[in-house]
Amino acid sequence: MTKLRIGIIGAGGIAQARHIPTLLKNEEVTVEAVYDLNMDAAAAAAGRFNIPKIMNSYQELFGEVEAVVICTPNKYHAEIAIAALHAGVHVLCEKPMALTSMEAESMIEASKVTGKVLSIAFHYRFMKESIAAKKAVDAGDIGNPLVVRVKALRRRKVPGWGVFTNKDLQGGGSLIDYGCHLLDLSLWLIGNPAPTEVTGTSYNALSRVPGQVNQWGAFDHIAFNVDDHVTGYIKFENGTSLLLETSWSNNIKEDVIEEVSISGDKGGLDVFPFSLNYSKHGMLFNSEAAWLPGEDDPSIPQAQNFIDACLGRAEQIVKPEEALQVTQIIEAIYESSDSGKAVAVYTENREGGLLP
Ligand SMILES: NC(=O)c1ccc[n+]([C@@H]2O[C@H](COP(=O)([O-])OP(=O)(O)OC[C@H]3O[C@@H](n4cnc5c(N)ncnc54)[C@H](O)[C@@H]3O)[C@@H](O)[C@H]2O)c1
Incomplete structure (x- = not known):
């Protein structure tokens, strides 16, 4: 079975406590690469979870994966999500979707234009x-x-x-x-x-x-x-x-x-x-x-729904238009x-x- 290759952007608290361990338990994916502005944080996460690649930029990471989970401070959600979608990469972005509704609308636009999945991690x-x-x-x-x-x-x-x-x-x-x-x-x-x-x-x-x-x-x-x-x-x-x-x-x-x-x-x-x-x-x-x-x-059904959406098997439960609201x-x-x-x-x- 070919596995969905996923990258992590922002390797701090929520990446290490939730997303990486949850994804590692899922047999349909590999956590392929990690990028963090703070290289020590990326190295710590890679070492702790045996993630094979530490990247120097999020743009470099997009070349290695089919999907990313964005776990950076809120200010960078829109910028990174839009770049990922335009690079042909599916996005699960941590909540809140963005700082402003204008940013959130731009993320939706990028998802529509590229046909790539955009979902927000509203795990409740x-x-x-x-x-x-x-x-x-x-x-x-x-x-x-x-x-x-x-x-x-x-x-x-x-x-x-x-x-x-x-x-x-x-x-x-x-x-x-x-x-x-x-x-x-x-x-x-x-x-x-x-x-x-x-x-x-x-x-x-x-x-x-x-x-x-x-x-x-x-x-x-x-x-x-x-x-x-x-x-x-x-x-x-x-x-x-x-x-x-x-x-x-x-x-x-x-x-x-x-x-x-x-x-x-x-x-x-x-x-x-x-x-x-x-x-x-x-x-x-x-x-x-x-x-x-x-x-x-x-976290388990949240990750599974994102994976299913990336593989075209289901619609994402958290639709970006709802997160915009x-x-x-x-x-x-x-x-x-x-x-x-x-x-x-x-x-x-x-x-x-x-x-x-
Ligand atoms: N779903 C939840 O319940 C939940 C819980 C906690 C945090 N979060 C969300 O997750 C995101 C991160 O929170 P956290 O608690 O992990 O914070 P954190 O500070 O522990 O980790 C953030 C990481 O992002 C890195 N970073 C900062 N700017 C970056 C950039 N431009 N590019 C790449 N990496 C960058 C930092 O170096 C840090 O390692 C926030 O959006 C927060 O709202 C969600």
């Missing part, structure tokens, strides 16, 4: 609970979704490694880095209706207090210039509304709260843990799933927070068609 979609919730919504179990409540809250877990607190390189903080996962998941569950208006408020007061306890390593509280707590309210063209709260360092009792709950006109659901609530025979029911099929580690909403929340006004979301592409 591949969790067993998420797949169960998608089945229930698509089967009409909750009717038409009306209100979506999303919480992605961590207590004092600002990522202390990498460049997560650097706005130039990451585009923002808790919302673009963490909230994006549950925002993407909830949009997918309700069928990605077009957003029309967004209101948001972002804060970075928590992390600027000197001497704060942080469970995920030290960071410079003076240089910290990204959001650590964000609220948002999103209206969609079909009348659905979504309430979002996300934080890296919230003063909450719990270590982490991750909630997506949807109220429809027939029933409702919670994703984590997965439960359905509905009325039947004049009675009200709450039913928690006793068992769900699938992998405990969502996440970026549009994040951009609008930040804009609304800066301006203090509601922001109308631009949902037309350059040819005048609706996105997605």
Whole structure:
């Protein structure tokens, strides 16, 4: 069997903790080459995982592989993805898709022109609970979704490694880095209706207090210039509304709260843990799933879906137009927070068609 040759661009935390080990377990691929701006990081990853080739540039790497996983800081996602697609290489890009919706649109354009796969690593979609919730919504179990409540809250877990607190390189903080996962998941569950208006408020007061306890390593509280707590309210063209709260360092009792709950006109659901609530025979029911099929580690189906898409066996589950929508909403929340006004979301592409 000829194996799909995959390259890794950016050999830091997520490449080494998730993508490389997951790909190495898959018999249909080889991890052929690695490139990192920091040659020591590339050499460390190559040594640890027996990756045969360390490349001097991402352009050089494209000559060795059929697909890449982009694991660099957010600022470089668009540039590298577009270059890869034009070099005839399929792309799985880490989240968020890009810093801006304009960059994300250019990535989609490059994928359309080249016919190469472009997917974004929103791995929450591949969790067993998420797949169960998608089945229930698509089967009409909750009717038409009306209100979506999303919480992605961590207590004092600002990522202390990498460049997560650097706005130039990451585009923002808790919302673009963490909230994006549950925002993407909830949009997918309700069928990605077009957003029309967004209101948001972002804060970075928590992390600027000197001497704060942080469970995920030290960071410079003076240089910290990204959001650590964000609220948002999103209206969609079909009348659905979504309430979002996300934080890296919230003063909450719990270590982490991750909630997506949807109220429809027939029933409702919670994703984590997965439960359905509905009325039947004049009675009200709450039913928690006793068992769900699938992998405990969502990295495995995420990688498999990308491989299947590259080999032409399946469509990618995370479509780039859907990831663009996440970026549009994040951009609008930040804009609304800066301006203090509601922001109308631009949902037309350059040819005048609706996105997605
Ligand atoms: N899906 C998830 O849950 C998840 C979790 C963590 C990180 N991420 C995403 O993965 C990406 C990387 O995060 P990380 O935690 O691995 O960060 P990291 O800092 O640990 O690693 C990033 C690596 O990229 C390298 N790099 C920087 N600029 C580069 C460039 N222009 N070309 C090539 N290499 C470059 C750095 O030297 C570093 O080794 C970010 O986009 C982040 O949002 C996703």
